[in-house]
Amino acid sequence: MKTIYxxxxxxxxxxxxxxxxxxxxxxSALTSCYRPTGWYASEFILNKPSLKFNLDPIxxxxxxxxxxxxxxxxxxxxxxxxxxxxxxxxxxxxxxxxRLQMPTRNITAYTQFLVxxxxxxxxxxxxxxxxxxxxxxxVLDISYMQLLPEQPPTQISxxxxxxxxxxxxxxxxxxxxxxxxxxxxxxxxxxxNENMTELSNIFDGIGYPxxxxxxxxxxxxxxxxEEEHDLESALGISPDDFDWFEAMKIELEWLRDNRVVTGxxxxxxxxxxxxAKDTVGEHNLRGRHYNDNWIQGITEEMLxxxxxxxxxxxxxxxxxxxxxxxxFNLQDFNTGFRPLEIIxxxxxxxxxxRIGLIGIGILFVSVFVLRWQKRLRKRKxx
Numbered sequence: 001m002k003t004i005y006x007x008x009x010x011x012x013x014x015x016x017x018x019x020x021x022x023x024x025x026x027x028s029a030l031t032s033c034y035r036p037t038g039w040y041a042s043e044f045i046l047n048k049p050s051l052k053f054n055l056d057p058i059x060x061x062x063x064x065x066x067x068x069x070x071x072x073x074x075x076x077x078x079x080x081x082x083x084x085x086x087x088x089x090x091x092x093x094x095x096x097x098x099r100l101q102m103p104t105r106n107i108t109a110y111t112q113f114l115v116x117x118x119x120x121x122x123x124x125x126x127x128x129x130x131x132x133x134x135x136x137x138x139v140l141d142i143s144y145m146q147l148l149p150e151q152p153p154t155q156i157s158x159x160x161x162x163x164x165x166x167x168x169x170x171x172x173x174x175x176x177x178x179x180x181x182x183x184x185x186x187x188x189x190x191x192x193n194e195n196m197t198e199l200s201n202i203f204d205g206i207g208y209p210x211x212x213x214x215x216x217x218x219x220x221x222x223x224x225x226e227e228e229h230d231l232e233s234a235l236g237i238s239p240d241d242f243d244w245f246e247a248m249k250i251e252l253e254w255l256r257d258n259r260v261v262t263g264x265x266x267x268x269x270x271x272x273x274x275x276a277k278d279t280v281g282e283h284n285l286r287g288r289h290y291n292d293n294w295i296q297g298i299t300e301e302m303l304x305x306x307x308x309x310x311x312x313x314x315x316x317x318x319x320x321x322x323x324x325x326x327x328f329n330l331q332d333f334n335t336g337f338r339p340l341e342i343i344x345x346x347x348x349x350x351x352x353x354r355i356g357l358i359g360i361g362i363l364f365v366s367v368f369v370l371r372w373q374k375r376l377r378k379r380k381x382x
Contacts, residue, residue: 036315040102041281042244047095048289050263063328073330076254077247092307103234103322111226116183116219125174132205249273258334283311
């Protein structure tokens with residue numbers, strides 16, 4: 001029994017401590033991560049009905065990377081930041097997806113743990129008060145795991161404080177004698193006096209039948225090294241400290257000035273840029289237009305109306321390599337004065353010109369009618 005539970009607990013510890021990542025465009029690939037690729041991005045669907053976009057001119061320009069339907073170029077706010085433009089048509093959401101993406105790189109961290117483990121064949125988990133550590137600021141986490149085939153899920157109780165974690169796993173179930181106990185101390189090779197005091201307090205607090213000092217004699221100890229893989233920003237600045245507002249504002253203005261996107265009002269740009277710091281490069285957390293407002297994420301109303309659906313898969317840990325970016329910056333290519341385009345586009349400038357032309361037309365017709373009536377009266381007098 002002890003051998004079986006040694007294997008099970010080691011698997012449990014690995015599942016609690018371990019992590020990994022995947023990096024697109026780089027030599028290595030990781031399978032999971034704490035901070036996925038989207039955490040290093042701000043993303044919006046430009047799906048307001050009055051907005052129009054055309055990626056053909058920018059896709060044919062120099063200094064862009066085209067991958068399938070996406071156009072990638074260097075940001076006009078920070079040349080090391082990627083701008084990814086992709087036509088979007090999923091469920092009831094249609095428009096242009098704009099993603100500002102930080103390049104990332106893989107990192108590996110090594111953490112040392114002192115692991116102590118023992119079997120108590122007489123104590124029942126049911127007899128212990130797992131809430132007894134709250135007064136000493138121990139945090140309780142209870143989960144259930146299928147440890148043995150054809151048996152109900154087993155309650156796993158974890159008590160955590162500082163660098164200490166104490167795990168209790170019943171041999172069969174909570175009502176029968178037999179508990180496997182594992183203590184892990186992060187970045188330690190032995191228990192300090194402070195650790196001993198904290199462990200004595202928690203074992204007394206949960207009502208363990210013997211003191212920790214007596215139980216400690218039964219523990220077997222080992223040192224383990226856990227390897228953690230993750231992504232980090234390659235820009236030398238974290239996503240939390242990056243100015244997403246200014247980056248998004250400048251890029252949207254550039255797209256409007258070069259007529260990649262038309263119908264984008266100043267208020268739209270301001271609202272999108274304001275939310276940009278809160279959006280993430282994942283479907284459930286990106287920004288979008290709904291009910292005449294720019295919002296972050298997906299609302300219950302959107303789900304009820306089947307506007308979109310929640311993505312329930314794992315976050316993407318592909319990473320984003322700097323090698324994907326083109327060598328040079330994208331320059332203005334469509335900023336010249338084109339009156340016909342401006343007149344018919346759904347922008348304030350276009351609307352103003354149309355109103356002005358209508359006014360001029362009405363004035364011209366009015367003058368023509370007045371002159372015609374004047375001439376008609378003169379003829380009648382003759």
